Amino acid sequence: MTHTTTSTRSRPSTQRRRVRRCLAAATAVVLTALTAAPAVAASGPHPVRQSAGRGALLGVTPVADLSRSEVAAFLKGADIDPATVRHGVRAYRLTYRTVTPGGEPTTATGLLVLPRGGERRLDLVADTHGTMVHRDYAPSVATDFGLFAPYLHAAAGRAVAAPDYLGLGKGPGLHPYMDTTSAVSASLDMLRASRTASRALGRPLTGDVYGTGFSQGGQVAMALGRELARGADRHFRLRALAPVAGPYDLRGAEVPALLDGRVNDISGVFYMSYFLTAQNRLHPVYADPADAFRQPYAGYVEQLFDTRHTEEDIVTKLPGSVKELLTDGFYERLRHPDGGLLAALKAQDGTCDWKPGVPVRLHTAAGDTDVPIANSVNCAADLARNGVRARVIDHGKADHNGSFKLAGPQIVRWFDALAHS
Template sequence: MSDESHKSPEKRTSRRARQGLAGVAALLLVGLAVAPVAAAGEQRIEARGTLVSVTPVADRDIRQVKEFLAGQDVASDPVRYGVRAYRLTYRTVDPYGRPTTATGLLTLPKGGAHRLDLVSDTHGTMVHRAYAPSAGEDFGRIPSYLNAGAGRSVAAPDYLGLGEGPGPHPYMDTASSVTASVDMLRAARTAADRLDRPLTGDVYATGFSQGGQVATALGKALAQGADRHFRLRALAPVSGPHDLEGQEMPGLYDGRVNDTSGVFYISYWLVAQNRLHPIYKAPSEVFRVPFASRVEALFDGNHEQEDVVKALAPSVKRLLTPAFYERLRHPAGPLLDAMRSADHTCDWKPGVPVRLYDGDNDTDIPIGNTRACADTLVGQGARVRVVDQGAVDHFGSLAVSAPQVVRFFDTVRG
């Protein structure tokens, strides 16, 4: 579920340092400024998806786009244009249905058709809000730059509580991830009109890791009429955690999920889900000493992933109390409810082309998640192709798959 863990901390830090300079350069471009849409201090409640502001964050020519992708070990052959990227702030709702705001990245090609198809790209697990697509020029922008460089607009929501959105991130809460994603599409439609690059209404949904699961759920919502302005045209999730109950959680016990990722994911998931489901009253019911006293503070959106990992146990068994370790192995009640609220995003029949991408050496989200989703979709009568990338790990599945997804979308549009 993570796309912060694809490199060692040392490699990731040096890469962020280089890309941070690029991000600073973007902010110094002539004419970059916040463009407010709503009047300051306005009190009236506005509709979901209402655009609050547009902030330019990057302007890259084709050479710079290709250099960025090469630095991430991603093929750049689909890229034909430079790109411009904007942070959108927009109205949405929190997991309880209360009004809030969220941010996301709108990326447009510098060329191509005047009216643009729209790609929805939903990102993987991020613990630090500054990793979100609209906040930093890092690996979270790979699909945005690829797809926009190929001639489409791209809407990449930060989700709730990441980027510049308020509050904690409700990690793996599918319902609010979908509402934030649908509302990002609406905000993108308004912003694209204002930027004189109107949208056609055709949507191509993709996403990686956590975002693969969100993309599938978003596709389901659009197919069921979540917004009459948007038509789902294709679905291409990459390495998504589609089956927590049957694949991901059992993988913590049988070695399919590596210890470092397992500890990180289950800690993040339990802390976030406990705000939505009554899993525990006190952290000490779940986490061993000394982790119980620190675990919730680690997931405040302001800690780097490597710092979170260092502050936790080396394995799930050493992280959790013996009683909860067994409870997680045989979930029931609110714990099982939390798992199932994220599952069942594949139990529908897409009327569009579907490809599911994954890798055999993924020990973050084992390929069984993708196969379970494919089986469920086929059982509903859908036509699905699983693209097995072979011996690649979790991030490797994105690096290999992202350009292939662009080409897949090209064939659908053609």
């Protein structure tokens, strides 16, 4: 439920390495020690009062400062249309307070990206990322895929809040993969931290929020939009939702596609291993790894998802199909889930079963063998039952990553049109 594990992760180009070396000097101006005083005196003219609650800002670290041409080259190098790039960008890693899946206090990090130029007061794009296993893939520490959407939207003139989620980036602990509740709470608290940081940096937010996200983040975007629409924070007003290739329907679309071959084997094994090991920390999915996984995988599969292994490393240590990964009994449980497995699946479904009061577009691709198009079709059907017509935009033969690369610039243009309507 991410950029496919079969793709090759790009390495930073020479140009980007040079840019990042230049930026290292800028981090001498790190805006930290925010908890040492009751107010933040950042580069903006107005100090911002802090609180100790959820979303409280604990640190701001500059991580990037790119010109318009550098942003355009970065996106073009990834085969993303840079035509909507109008500004350079400045990016900051935020550290902030949030809560664990059990409601206990913790911290998380995320990336705030601001345009260089444009309006002083900025609308905000909430961009939620897809599946990531290594903590350094997350937006606030990324060098490639995790930056594409944040830079694309910020270069068009809006602020972007891209949460790392729990346990990724510089956040403590393990990542509770596909736990929608904690992904939403971490994302909402990232919006709050971004509001504080943006004001301190002299670029206050208007309060209008445009929601988007890719893959796992598409599902999170729908759930976050629901919370904003319900009034989760009075400072934010949801304006539109445009998620891409989200696994909105695990029980009705994603798991059946995994079992009948519509999900490619390598990605299916990767997703299933990640989902089961992460969800078992939240629900009683299995009592012992050997109850779910065949040997030798049962002996080490949980250790693979420690946020320090890469996707490429993980897939070389797992078998070629889900049937080879799971015991016969657990494979059958996937067909007819019960107990903790059913609870884990149910907890992530239903993110489209509500009535948004804003325009919604669902981007997908018929050629996607990671998150099949049935997820978006079923999401649109759920919205329709609630009286909302959401357009499903099919990017045809594009694969999973390709669906985002085609959708991203279209979403920027759509947000532009809505902002000026």
